[in-house]
Amino acid sequence: MKSALLHVSLPFALCVALANTSLFDQVQVDLSYEHYAEPRVEHLPRFLAMPCNCLVNLAYICVGLSWLLWGGGDKETAQSRYMRQVFALMAVFYAPVQWTRLAVLRRAPAVLDQWFTLPIFAWVLAWIGLIERGPAKWRASQAAALELCSVLSYGLALAHRRGFEVALGCHVGLAVWKGVRMQLAHGDGRTRRYLLLAVLSCAGFVVLKLLDHWLARYRLFQRFTGHFWSKVCDVLQFHFSFWFLTTLTERADGKSAARQD
Incomplete structure (x- = not known):
């Protein structure tokens, strides 16, 4: 776990430092409460000004910690454990970034909220690379690159001005494509269900966020808004991705151990 924590925290700190410079002054980000459909509660402190959108970030921490502390299988290799722990720490680190963005409405956390989304999706690709190659052929340098x-x-x-959306779309598309290809090659009914739920959660994450203000016309989405439910979908996307990837990893590790025997 020390290696995973070090390899997540150092890039995190570097990105935080860069985001607080003038480097990203021209990046298109939203810095007002009007961007969100949830009404601000004036008598609450700023870190709870939009209670639902703020408190939902606790779910990221809960999911991240649960998978970080998950015991893993008896056949879990050091590489597999490392992939799981890094992904879990990404969820834990991402939560305070989003919460800070809502609390202070400043450029640096808004940039980081966008920026950190990309390596999280990329880690899915890195993890799939480990499953495809196996522990013997996998190199940490490949994931780092x-x-x-x-x-x-x-x-x-x-x-x-739409560069982030292009980058995110490419990351999401590649992660889904690699996941589907992995399912067709090595999956079964159980992993197909996890993959389907992860993809549906991803779609909900994107669509509900885009429809935040439109959905707010309906009473059902006026406090628990589209943006709130998009974050719920994002947490579920993490959770089902964990199940999909850990299940396939256990299966691949078991086959590798059987060949060695």
């Missing part, structure tokens, strides 16, 4: 490319892809946000 993939994550570096993902982090650098946020530079598209500097090149065009």
Whole structure:
């Protein structure tokens, strides 16, 4: 766990430092409460000004910690454990970034909220790479290179006002494509269910956020807004992705151990 914590916290700290410079002053981000459909509660402190959208971030921490502390299987390899722990720590670290964005409405946390989304999706690709190659052929440098490319892809946000959306769309598309390909090659009914739920959660994450203000016309979405439910879908996306990837990893590790025997 120390390696996973180090490898998540150091890039996290570097991105935080860069986001607090003038480097991203031209990036298109929303810095007002009007961006969100949930009405602000004036008598609450700023870190709870939009209670539902703020408190939902606790769900990321709960899911991340539950998978971080999950015992794993008897055949879980060191590489598999590392992939799981890094992904879990990403969920834990992502929560305070989103919460800070809502609390202070400043550029740096808004940039980080966008930026950190990309390496999270890229880690799914890295994990699938481990499953495909197996522990013997997998190298940590390959995952590091993939994550570096993902982090650098946020530079598209500097090149065009819709650059982040392009980068995110590519990340999501690649993660879904690799997941489907992995399911067709190595999955069964159980993993197909996890993958389907993860993809549906991903779709809900995107669509509900885009329809935040439109849905607020209906009473059902005036306090628990589309943005809130998109975050619920995002948490579920993490959870079902964990189930999909850990199940396939256990299966791949078991086959690798059987071949060695």
